Amino acid sequence: xxxxxxxxxxxxxxxxxxxxxxxxxxxxxxxxxxxxxxxxxxxxxxxxxxxxxxxxxxxxxxxxxxxxxxxxxxxxxxxxxxxxxxxxxxxxxxxxxxxxxxxxxxxxxxxxxxxxxxxxxxxxxxxxxxxxxxxxxxxxxxxxxxxxxxxxxxxxxxxxxxxxxxxxxxxxxxxxxxxxxxxxxxxxxxxxxxxxxxxxxxxxxxxxxxxxxxxxxxxxxxxxxxxxxxxx
Amino acid sequence: xxxxxxxxxxxxxxxxxxxxxxxxxxxxxxxxxxxxxxxxxxxxxxxxxxxxxxxxxxxxxxxxxxxxxxxxxxxxxxxxxxxxxxxxxxxxxxxxxxxxxxxxxxxxxxxxxxxxxxxxxxxxxxxxxxxxxxxxxxxxxxxxxxxxxxxxxxxxxxxxxxxxxxxxxxxxxxxxxxxxxxxxxxxxxxxxxxxxxxxxxxxxxxxxxxxxxxxxxxxxxxxxxxxxxxxx
Numbered sequence: 320x321x322x323x324x325x326x327x328x329x330x331x332x333x334x335x336x337x338x339x340x341x342x343x344x345x346x347x348x349x350x351x352x353x354x355x356x357x358x359x360x361x362x363x364x365x366x367x368x369x370x371x372x373x374x375x376x377x378x379x380x381x382x383x384x385x386x387x388x389x390x391x392x393x394x395x396x397x398x399x400x401x402x403x404x405x406x407x408x409x410x411x412x413x414x415x416x417x418x419x420x421x422x423x424x425x426x427x428x429x430x431x432x433x434x435x436x437x438x439x440x441x442x443x444x445x446x447x448x449x450x451x452x453x454x455x456x457x458x459x460x461x462x463x464x465x466x467x468x469x470x471x472x473x474x475x476x477x478x479x480x481x482x483x484x485x486x487x488x489x490x491x492x493x494x495x496x497x498x499x500x501x502x503x504x505x506x507x508x509x510x511x512x513x514x515x516x517x518x519x520x521x522x523x524x525x526x527x528x529x530x531x532x533x534x535x536x537x538x539x540x541x542x543x544x545x546x547x548x549x550x551x
Numbered sequence: 552x553x554x555x556x557x558x559x560x561x562x563x564x565x566x567x568x569x570x571x572x573x574x575x576x577x578x579x580x581x582x583x584x585x586x587x588x589x590x591x592x593x594x595x596x597x598x599x600x601x602x603x604x605x606x607x608x609x610x611x612x613x614x615x616x617x618x619x620x621x622x623x624x625x626x627x628x629x630x631x632x633x634x635x636x637x638x639x640x641x642x643x644x645x646x647x648x649x650x651x652x653x654x655x656x657x658x659x660x661x662x663x664x665x666x667x668x669x670x671x672x673x674x675x676x677x678x679x680x681x682x683x684x685x686x687x688x689x690x691x692x693x694x695x696x697x698x699x700x701x702x703x704x705x706x707x708x709x710x711x712x713x714x715x716x717x718x719x720x721x722x723x724x725x726x727x728x729x730x731x732x733x734x735x736x737x738x739x740x741x742x743x744x745x746x747x748x749x750x751x752x753x754x755x756x757x758x759x760x761x762x763x764x765x766x767x768x769x770x771x772x773x774x775x776x777x778x779x780x781x782x783x
Binding site for chain 2: 383435438458460463466467479
């Protein structure tokens with residue numbers, strides 16, 4: 320890999336995508352972080368994404384406005400109740416597609432990444448999807464990523480000219496604990512990341528949504544305390 | 552096919568997508584037209600799309616704002632010169648990807664169609680891509696459509712639950728002349744459609760861009776006059 324090669328890294332401001340960016344940087348890529356403002360009620364994530372991009376040395380951070388609210392249908396973008404106080408085991412065993420699923424979200428996000436890769440001449444896209452903790456999200460599974468990579472090879476100028484895009488999903492089979500350990504090795508400042516689905520106005524995690532529960536339990540297993548802010 | 556089934560139809564306001572909508576209606580679908588405001592300089596197309604949707608009996612017309620300008624890189628969204636006065640033969644033989652290519656556009660448009668299909672429970676998407684006139688567009692070819700259909704089956708709740716989305720591209724192998732003939736049979740009012748890449752402020756076609764040249768030549772072969780407005 321040419322050490323000056325550019326990679327697009329989807330960056331949400333959460334824990335997983337921060338570790339993914341650190342991995343892309345460790346692999347020697349010049350990184351272009353890509354985030355979305357899509358009517359999510361946890362918009363505090365975007366501030367976190369900017370802080371993470373800066374701290375991990377992304378060369379650029381592109382934020383795209385997209386309006387998913389026109390589609391409704393998700394607890395993250397509509398006024399539906401979020402599940403609270405579930406155990407990590409209960410979350411993992413729930414094979415139903417979660418209420419927090421945003422329709423076709425990763426398909427849309429990867430499509431924008433594909434467009435950005437094409438105009439910037441990037442040959443690689445990194446996405447921090449994970450198939451373990453949220454088995455109910457169809458667009459977090461390795462077969463989805465493989466199908467998108469195949470599509471990308473047919474969709475663009477670069478693909479047609481024999482330079483197909485590579486989609487990297489380095490975390491896809493890792494546990495949250497493994498992700499945190501890898502991030503700590505790579506110097507990720509987890510205090511900058513935010514994962515809560517329902518933070519307070521100061522951006523502090525609620526401790527009770529699925530995302531907080533999984534994150535706090537994983538930090539506990541790793542044996543370090545989560546440096547992100549939470550309500551008392 | 553249940554006669555009350557819903558289909559999403561990508562509608563640009565041009566000739567091809569109008570015929571595609573007419574085909575979806577003829578097939579008995581309740582149609583939800585989907586258009587995009589994406590910084591195109593021929594935004595007059597959106598007025599045309601609304602008129603076409605109404606005239607062909609679409610049940611609903613959803614317009615989504617997306618900002619492709621952040622990516623630059625295309626004559627349709629940036630200030631690059633458009634090719635003019637080329638013959639249809641020259642356009643068809645030009646295997647280079649045209650300047651008017653918008654990066655990953657159909658991938659992004661189909662991703663939104665997928666999201667809308669999922670939240671509305673639609674099992675079908677229609678897109679008026681055509682591989683004949685514009686051989687240089689990678690995302691207008693049948694293999695691209697097939698790859699997107701495969702992706703869709705892995706990306707969504709419906710796909711995972713055994714109701715994969717069907718992507719219809721009925722025009723993909725038709726000549727422009729065949730498309731116009733089919734549209735006339737189905738009662739499409741081509742006077743409502745707009746194809747020009749560089750219309751004047753009144754929405755009249757320039758007669759000189761690739762799109763006008765192909766359209767006017769095809770109407771001539773069909774032997775009817777194009778009812779859309781053009782500059783003198």
